[in-house]
Amino acid sequence: MPRSVPQLPAPVSEEWDWQLRARCRNMDTNLFFPRDDEGHGARARRERAAKAVCARCPVLQTCRLHALRAREHFGVWGGTTEGDRNRIPIDAYGPCRSSVIPAARAANEQSG
Numbered sequence: 001m002p003r004s005v006p007q008l009p010a011p012v013s014e015e016w017d018w019q020l021r022a023r024c025r026n027m028d029t030n031l032f033f034p035r036d037d038e039g040h041g042a043r044a045r046r047e048r049a050a051k052a053v054c055a056r057c058p059v060l061q062t063c064r065l066h067a068l069r070a071r072e073h074f075g076v077w078g079g080t081t082e083g084d085r086n087r088i089p090i091d092a093y094g095p096c097r098s099s100v101i102p103a104a105r106a107a108n109e110q111s112g
């Protein structure tokens with residue numbers, strides 16, 4: 001018996017559309033993700049700069065919710081660092097969902 005329409009997963013494009021409006025789209029992903037050799041001071045400066053980009057992003061809330069639900073372990077998402085996200089209680093944002101790549105990384109991969 002075929003599955004009914006409501007049982008089918010949402011089209012992938014609907015999961016990704018918010019990234020098309022991301023302010024970090026086409027930006028260098030190094031601003032949002034830590035490097036292995038990054039010192040504490042450099043990391044703090046980079047995270048502040050990334051958060052400043054996020055603060056003016058039209059999809060900040062969607063991005064943050066994605067990062068929380070996908071359990072994104074690294075990087076600045078929706079104006080939060082991994083440390084910020086770890087301090088938010090899990091039951092504040094719902095069940096885990098599959099991960100998608102951040103807008104900046106997606107744009108770089110498309111152009112590269």
Ligand code: SF4
Nearest residue numbers: 022024054057063078
């Ligand atoms: S990381 Fe998220 S909130 Fe920050 S600029 Fe990119 S899409 Fe917007």
